[in-house]
Amino acid sequence: MSLQSLREAAEVSKAWPFEEARKLIARLEKAQKSEVIFETGYGPSGLPHIGTFGEVARTTMVRHAFRVLTGDKVKTRLIAFSDDMDGLRKTPDNIPNREMVSRHLGKPLTEVPDPFGEFDSFAAHNNARLRRFLDRFGFDYEFMSSTEAYKSGRFDEALIRMLERFDEIQAIMLPSLREERAATYSPFLPIHPVTGVVMQAPVLAHDAKAGTIRWRDPDTSEEFETPVTGGRCKLQWKPDWAMRWYALGVDYEMAGKDLIDSVKLSSRIARALGAEPPAGFNYELFLDETGQKISKSKGNGLTIEEWLTYASPESLSLFMFQKPTAAKRLYFDVIPRTVDDYLGFLDAYPDQPWKERLGNPVWHIHAGEPPAPETLVHGEGETSISFVMLLNLAAVANSDNPAVLWGFLRRYAPSASPENHPRLDCLVGYAVAYFRDFVAPKKRYRLADDVERDALLAVSARLAEMPADAGAEAVQHALYDIARPIPRYQDLAAKGATKERPGVSNDFFNMVYGVLLGEERGPRLGSFVALYGLAETRALIDRALAGELVRAA
RNA sequence: GAGCGCGUAGCUCAAUAGGUAGAGCAUCUGACUUUUAAUCAGAGGGUCGUGGGUUCGAUUCCCACCGCGCUCACCA
Numbered sequence: 001m002s003l004q005s006l007r008e009a010a011e012v013s014k015a016w017p018f019e020e021a022r023k024l025i026a027r028l029e030k031a032q033k034s035e036v037i038f039e040t041g042y043g044p045s046g047l048p049h050i051g052t053f054g055e056v057a058r059t060t061m062v063r064h065a066f067r068v069l070t071g072d073k074v075k076t077r078l079i080a081f082s083d084d085m086d087g088l089r090k091t092p093d094n095i096p097n098r099e100m101v102s103r104h105l106g107k108p109l110t111e112v113p114d115p116f117g118e119f120d121s122f123a124a125h126n127n128a129r130l131r132r133f134l135d136r137f138g139f140d141y142e143f144m145s146s147t148e149a150y151k152s153g154r155f156d157e158a159l160i161r162m163l164e165r166f167d168e169i170q171a172i173m174l175p176s177l178r179e180e181r182a183a184t185y186s187p188f189l190p191i192h193p194v195t196g197v198v199m200q201a202p203v204l205a206h207d208a209k210a211g212t213i214r215w216r217d218p219d220t221s222e223e224f225e226t227p228v229t230g231g232r233c234k235l236q237w238k239p240d241w242a243m244r245w246y247a248l249g250v251d252y253e254m255a256g257k258d259l260i261d262s263v264k265l266s267s268r269i270a271r272a273l274g275a276e277p278p279a280g281f282n283y284e285l286f287l288d289e290t291g292q293k294i295s296k297s298k299g300n301g302l303t304i305e306e307w308l309t310y311a312s313p314e315s316l317s318l319f320m321f322q323k324p325t326a327a328k329r330l331y332f333d334v335i336p337r338t339v340d341d342y343l344g345f346l347d348a349y350p351d352q353p354w355k356e357r358l359g360n361p362v363w364h365i366h367a368g369e370p371p372a373p374e375t376l377v378h379g380e381g382e383t384s385i386s387f388v389m390l391l392n393l394a395a396v397a398n399s400d401n402p403a404v405l406w407g408f409l410r411r412y413a414p415s416a417s418p419e420n421h422p423r424l425d426c427l428v429g430y431a432v433a434y435f436r437d438f439v440a441p442k443k444r445y446r447l448a449d450d451v452e453r454d455a456l457l458a459v460s461a462r463l464a465e466m467p468a469d470a471g472a473e474a475v476q477h478a479l480y481d482i483a484r485p486i487p488r489y490q491d492l493a494a495k496g497a498t499k500e501r502p503g504v505s506n507d508f509f510n511m512v513y514g515v516l517l518g519e520e521r522g523p524r525l526g527s528f529v530a531l532y533g534l535a536e537t538r539a540l541i542d543r544a545l546a547g548e549l550v551r552a553a
Numbered sequence: 554g555a556g557c558g559c560g561u562a563g564c565u566c567a568a569u570a571g572g573u574a575g576a577g578c579a580u581c582u583g584a585c586u587u588u589u590a591a592u593c594a595g596a597g598g599g600u601c602g603u604g605g606g607u608u609c610g611a612u613u614c615c616c617a618c619c620g621c622g623c624u625c626a627c628c629a
């Protein structure tokens with residue numbers, strides 16, 4: 001498969017990152033630019049979350065598609081912009097030193113001391129968290145601080161231009177506001193020279209030549225004349241966004257659908273400044289299990305930590321890749337399915353022609369270089385192990401120890417090991433975590449009656465006589481022999497059963513599952529005991545008969 | 554009020570260059586030398602929200618409508 005055919009397939013690919021990248025190319029044809037700027041925004045009053053990940057991951061996919069479409073001839077940059085000059089609106093609930101922080105309400109986040117005492121400011125703290133967050137996933141980005149950009153003078157030219165177009169911008173903004181708000185609205189928010197607070201005060205006069213605005217402190221009625229440059233003023237957020245697009249030459253930025261109107265207004269402002277607003281689209285929001293919007297305050301939905309406890313970052317990327325414009329429910333149950341979808345796409349990739357590869361999510365998730373699928377060699381063939389299967393296996397193994405799961409896997413494919421299947425090993429780890437947190441707590445143990453007690457004691461005694469490394473079959477046969485004489489468990493209808501040698505009914509096994517494992521059904525017992533350990537099984541029986549399992553559950 | 558998304562098998566969802574609808578789970582049946590759910594094979598199950606239009610033909614394009622849900626209109 002030649003590079004040529006990759007390019008050709010990319011030209012016509014219907015995968016959304018390519019559709020987006022083509023919008024960018026159309027944009028580029030109009031404007032002479034030597035590089036393309038992608039931007040994602042971040043508000044440092046909160047912590048990075050699953051939406052932050054989604055936005056950066058999706059933008060990165062568009063960026064990569066663009067690079068392929070242009071043969072990497074156009075330089076690309078991704079700016080992760082932190083709005084750290086915004087005033088602190090309210091004291092977050094989830095921080096220490098809330099009282100100290102609350103004394104700095106209204107000041108730029110970069111002027112609020114770090115409540116954790118680790119950084120120069122609250123913003124610096126959260127900015128560092130953002131970077132650590134993004135670095136953890138290996139995103140290629142440039143961090144940019146709003147405060148630094150304002151203070152360094154980088155925005156000065158744009159701010160002056162903004163001042164020159166003051167009336168046009170007001171004409172765009174004011175109709176979008178309610179009367180009472182419009183009466184006092186100003187796109188410029190001066191930083192109070194005394195208190196340091198980001199002021200929302202009506203602008204009494206503006207002077208583009210001098211580069212200043214006149215305003216009055218509503219509390220003291222004192223009047224000030226403040227330059228809009230050098231970080232002495234910041235902008236209201238919609239003008240701010242537009243100014244930033246203009247000043248930085250942003251070509252691409254996506255946003256949630258809650259920002260549709262904001263994007264429209266900011267785009268008009270950008271045009272008023274003389275810039276073509278960036279390309280991009282509005283992605284749908286995430287919903288929880290019941291279709292409600294996920295919000296941090298409600299605490300519904302799924303956190304990124306939760307996802308990464310039970311599944312890989314790649315599977316989360318897949319979730320983000322799929323249909324960004326459709327509202328998707330993001331809750332716990334989608335995790336296993338998404339993981340298996342991911343594994344399925346990985347399996348399919350090597351045999352696909354380019355046209356299909358470019359529509360395959362793993363191409364986008366792995367920047368065009370998805371890893372080879374890890375398979376288990378079993379006899380003649382190879383098979384992939386699905387996550388759902390591993391979850392079953394964890395339940396079967398009744399263990400949160402990955403080594404026990406690997407014991408089962410090796411029985412199936414003797415050559416397999418965590419060392420030569422590192423990604424499968426990760427999956428095993430996730431499966432085990434899932435078992436520990438979701439399967440184990442739901443176990444409902446029951447007490448043994450007298451007959452059951454005697455049967456289990458007999459099993460324990462028999463296991464004690466067997467060598468510790470007894471095989472699954474040996475254990476299985478021993479179990480049959482113990483149950484066979486017990487009338488309750490005899491099954492004369494079983495295949496091959498005779499009066500002299502009756503079969504053993506499922507009731508026996510179901511009893512063991514219920515008493516020892518707290519499940520209604522379970523694994524083939526011989527296999528389970530052999531892997532779980534004979535001594536360990538005896539200990540389990542002791543605990544069950546002592547009633548400890550019932551109490552623990 | 555404005556904008557957006559969704560409505561396909563019991564459930565969750567797929568189905569782009571318009572051409573007789575697919576998967577997973579669930580259900581049922583069978584196979585796996587003594588029985589059991591790490592597996593496999595097979596089956597059943599859909600007026601593709603409703604009504605129009607374009608077309609030889611529409612789940613797929615267009616319009617209207619119905620239902621469900623979300624977002625925005627204060628701030629970011």
